[in-house]
Amino acid sequence: MKALFHVNEPDRWPRVLLNINNFLRDVGSGNASIEVVANGAGVLAYSQGKQDLIKQMEKLHGQGVVFAACRNALNMHNISEENLPVFVTVVPAGITEIVQKQAAGYAYIKP
Amino acid sequence: MKALFHVNEPDRWPRVLLNINNFLRDVGSGNASIEVVANGAGVLAYSQGKQDLIKQMEKLHGQGVVFAACRNALNMHNISEENLPVFVTVVPAGITEIVQKQAAGYAYIKP
Amino acid sequence: MKALFHVNEPDRWPRVLLNINNFLRDVGSGNASIEVVANGAGVLAYSQGKQDLIKQMEKLHGQGVVFAACRNALNMHNISEENLPVFVTVVPAGITEIVQKQAAGYAYIKP
Numbered sequence: 574m575k576a577l578f579h580v581n582e583p584d585r586w587p588r589v590l591l592n593i594n595n596f597l598r599d600v601g602s603g604n605a606s607i608e609v610v611a612n613g614a615g616v617l618a619y620s621q622g623k624q625d626l627i628k629q630m631e632k633l634h635g636q637g638v639v640f641a642a643c644r645n646a647l648n649m650h651n652i653s654e655e656n657l658p659v660f661v662t663v664v665p666a667g668i669t670e671i672v673q674k675q676a677a678g679y680a681y682i683k684p
Numbered sequence: 685m686k687a688l689f690h691v692n693e694p695d696r697w698p699r700v701l702l703n704i705n706n707f708l709r710d711v712g713s714g715n716a717s718i719e720v721v722a723n724g725a726g727v728l729a730y731s732q733g734k735q736d737l738i739k740q741m742e743k744l745h746g747q748g749v750v751f752a753a754c755r756n757a758l759n760m761h762n763i764s765e766e767n768l769p770v771f772v773t774v775v776p777a778g779i780t781e782i783v784q785k786q787a788a789g790y791a792y793i794k795p
Numbered sequence: 796m797k798a799l800f801h802v803n804e805p806d807r808w809p810r811v812l813l814n815i816n817n818f819l820r821d822v823g824s825g826n827a828s829i830e831v832v833a834n835g836a837g838v839l840a841y842s843q844g845k846q847d848l849i850k851q852m853e854k855l856h857g858q859g860v861v862f863a864a865c866r867n868a869l870n871m872h873n874i875s876e877e878n879l880p881v882f883v884t885v886v887p888a889g890i891t892e893i894v895q896k897q898a899a900g901y902a903y904i905k906p
Contacts, residue, residue, distance in 0.1 A: 574780070574783050574784070574787070575783070576779065576783045579904070579905070581810070581906060588692070588724060592723070592724075592778075592779050593779075595754075595756045595777050595778075595779060596777055596779040596780055596783075598777075599776055599777035599779075599780045600777075600780055612814070613810060613814075613906070643817075645817045665821055666817050666818055666820075666821035666822075667814075667817075668798065668814050668815075668817060668818040668821075668904060669796070669818055669821045669822055671902060671904055672796050672797070672798045672818075672902040672904075673796070675902035675903070676796070676900070676902065678787070680782060680783040680786035680787065680792065681786070681792050681902065681903050681904075682690070682779060682782055682783075682792075683690070683794045683905045684692060684724070685891070685894050685895070685898070686894070687890065687894045699803070699835060703834070703835075703889075703890050704890075706865075706867045706888050706889075706890060707888055707890040707891055707894075709888075710887055710888035710890075710891045711888075711891055789898070791893060791894040791897035791898065791903070792897070792903050793801070793890060793893055793894075793903075794801070794905045795803060795835070
């Protein structure tokens, strides 16, 4: 099963991480490919995120979850790529990533 | 035509039901497979819903619309499954349901 | 690449147009089929939209972006079709359009 989560508002992150944890518990981490794409103000959580959110992301990353950040959004919010947590993948444009993943069979979810 | 509506905020329900009514009027109920998946606080409408919302759901259910509730969300909100309206289907995890339906060709809509 | 943007809240328009501009800059306008479907209060931007939004839409329309309005939503908000900007396409029901486009391979994005 393949799932792409789209986050463009910072307050949605706790909900997104809860959704992913429930999903993984239901299907097993070996049975799911999961990517989170943050664009717009969604990227703020990567740089100004509360430590408990970052820790949850790190743990999920250890289970194979991909955390992506839109470069346009990072630039717009003056976030330097070097300051991002090491588990974050920067993509040139969040929308392109979302379109490509859906074309590759990922379900789209907007929590 | 196959459509999955995702509801995770209680105030979106009137909009969701209006969307479904307009959709059915446009295409005819015999030509559409429709499922609504409520997770997060979206499930509150099933237990604390205003009676006019529940009545609209009941009527749509009579036209074949499936109303699903995420068990994780029910537990989190202390909603007992026995207290749900009879037309509600409980699924183990809302996200899994959303992913599976999209894999089965359902369009995703987040009103 | 094919992308459908769904707008049902008027304040999301600046974000939608920014997303589309970034997407087109990333992939090139010759490589993307883009449609925006406005329903609910999303259609208000077509009639009461700030001129800078309308101008951005016009420019994107010139690059091939389709801007659609749900007729049910226009009726509900008492917007006459003759008063819409010429670049707007009216569709009988926004949800039907969204379902059909996804069935035709368009990725769904809700900014």
